[in-house]
Amino acid sequence: xxxxxxxxxxxxxxxxxxxxxxxxxxxxxxxxxxxxxxxxxxxxxxxxxxxxxxxxxxxxxxxxxxxxxxxxxxxxxxxxxxxxxxxxxxxxxxxxxxxxxxxxxxxxxxxxxxxxxxxxxxxxxxxxxxxxxxxxxxxxxxxxxxxxxxxxxxxxxxxxxxxxxxxxxxxxxxxxxxxxxxxxxxxxxxxxxxxxxxx
Amino acid sequence: xxxxxxxxxxxxxxxxxxxxxxxxxxxxxxxxxxxxxxxxxxxxxxxxxxxxxxxxxxxxxxxxxxxxxxxxxxxxxxxxxxxxxxxxxxxxxxxxxxxxxxxxxxxxxxxxxxxxxxxxxxxxxxxxxxxxxxxxxxxxxxxxxxxxxxxxxxxxxxxxxxxxxxxxxxxxxxxxxxxxxxxxxxxxxxxxxxxxxxx
Numbered sequence: 471x472x473x474x475x476x477x478x479x480x481x482x483x484x485x486x487x488x489x490x491x492x493x494x495x496x497x498x499x500x501x502x503x504x505x506x507x508x509x510x511x512x513x514x515x516x517x518x519x520x521x522x523x524x525x526x527x528x529x530x531x532x533x534x535x536x537x538x539x540x541x542x543x544x545x546x547x548x549x550x551x552x553x554x555x556x557x558x559x560x561x562x563x564x565x566x567x568x569x570x571x572x573x574x575x576x577x578x579x580x581x582x583x584x585x586x587x588x589x590x591x592x593x594x595x596x597x598x599x600x601x602x603x604x605x606x607x608x609x610x611x612x613x614x615x616x617x618x619x620x621x622x623x624x625x626x627x628x629x630x631x632x633x634x635x636x637x638x639x640x641x642x643x644x645x646x647x648x649x650x651x652x653x654x655x656x657x658x659x660x661x662x663x664x665x666x667x668x669x
Numbered sequence: 670x671x672x673x674x675x676x677x678x679x680x681x682x683x684x685x686x687x688x689x690x691x692x693x694x695x696x697x698x699x700x701x702x703x704x705x706x707x708x709x710x711x712x713x714x715x716x717x718x719x720x721x722x723x724x725x726x727x728x729x730x731x732x733x734x735x736x737x738x739x740x741x742x743x744x745x746x747x748x749x750x751x752x753x754x755x756x757x758x759x760x761x762x763x764x765x766x767x768x769x770x771x772x773x774x775x776x777x778x779x780x781x782x783x784x785x786x787x788x789x790x791x792x793x794x795x796x797x798x799x800x801x802x803x804x805x806x807x808x809x810x811x812x813x814x815x816x817x818x819x820x821x822x823x824x825x826x827x828x829x830x831x832x833x834x835x836x837x838x839x840x841x842x843x844x845x846x847x848x849x850x851x852x853x854x855x856x857x858x859x860x861x862x863x864x865x866x867x868x
Contacts, residue, residue: 472739473732473761474722474723474732474733474734474738475722475734476715476718476719476721476722476723476734477719477723477732479715479718479719480715480716480718480719482715483708483711483712483714483715483716484686484712484715486701486705486708486709486711486712487683487686487697487700487701487712488696488697488700489693489696489697494688496758496761497687497688497758498686498687498688499719500732500756500757500758500761501686501687502685502686502716502719503719503720503723503732503757504756504757504777506685507720509682509685510685510716510719510720511716511717511720512682512685513682513683513685513686513713513716514712514713514714514716514717514720515682515713516675516678516679516681516682516683517679517682517701517709517710517712517713517716518710518713519675519678519679520675520676520678520679520698520701520702520709521702521706521709521710521713522675523673523674523675524673524675524676524702533672533673533676533699533702534673535673535674535675539673540671557699557703558699558702558703559695559696559699562672562695562699578703
């Protein structure tokens with residue numbers, strides 16, 4: 471027996487989702503058709519709705535439905551602080567902490583020479599132009615602590631400092647509630663190196 | 670910052686997928702919008718395509734795009750054998766073994782008194798009518814070896830035997846390549862009880 475064509479098409483289409491292999495795609499397709507056709511219709515509509523309405527903010531690149539995103543358009547954010555993150559998801563995580571009241575720039579990637587992504591492909595000149603607008607006083611580099619995120623932060627830091635801008639990097643160290651016994655050596659070593667003096 | 674509405678709608682809609690919680694729904698939504706808008710459009714179309722075209726076979730209940738599914742419509746299948754499974758996915762698994770050349774009946778569920786699913790709700794009289802059509806010689810019960818699948822098989826077996834039909838149950842035992850040391854006790858005990866005489 472062959473699976474019906476439109477069912478097979480659905481199974482294959484579900485594999486665009488990250489972390490979904492052939493087995494779970496099949497399980498999802500059968501589940502939706504058998505138990506949740508309403509949910510499947512909602513999902514279909516939500517996908518096309520998001521594709522239609524979600525664009526990138528003209529100023530910071532994050533996802534938005536309006537030309538400027540809510541953060542960039544807000545008068546209550548501090549325009550002298552600019553936080554650089556890799557992805558819209560990272561920006562959302564930062565916002566969820568409610569610990570930051572400045573603006574953002576979302577790189578939509580990171581330097582990755584092996585994949586052919588250099589400063590030009592990442593349009594890093596746009597970050598520099600954005601940071602050098604006369605209003606920004608400090609640029610906070612919040613790229614990931616991966617090799618590529620670190621390289622991106624290093625490159626941006628050097629470039630921005632040459633323009634006379636104040637640049638900082640979010641801290642590495644133990645997680646809140648973290649115990650020395652269970653943290654990896656790299657993090658512990660870094661927490662030691664980056665120790666803060668106690669007033 | 671609030672997430673844009675259509676993005677939030679997409680994150681919530683993705684949670685209809687089995688095994689997808691809030692975190693992975695968010696990851697999927699951001700991934701699609703950032704890296705695979707074509708794939709998202711394909712998925713949206715595949716969902717509505719499947720919803721439009723996939724129905725249940727009039728004879729066996731499995732998923733099909735035609736009134737009768739490919740198996741039921743085939744002249745090369747043995748109509749004297751009827752295999753009863755719980756779901757279309759189970760039927761597909763059986764077909765993938767290429768070990769069975771008869772027809773199917775898909776219950777679209779299993780007896781589950783705690784959830785209010787009794788013989789009536791599962792329309793078991795339809796199975797009996799289907800099996801008692803004068804052509805079927807043997808009914809093979811291939812429901813799961815869970816408590817509910819076993820109850821369903823037991824109920825169906827008793828009912829069908831009263832009609833004078835031959836009824837069998839797929840075998841329990843060690844998996845192919847299975848080792849006694851690693852198999853669970855229940856399965857090993859059952860494999861012992863259901864041992865076959867060697868000719």
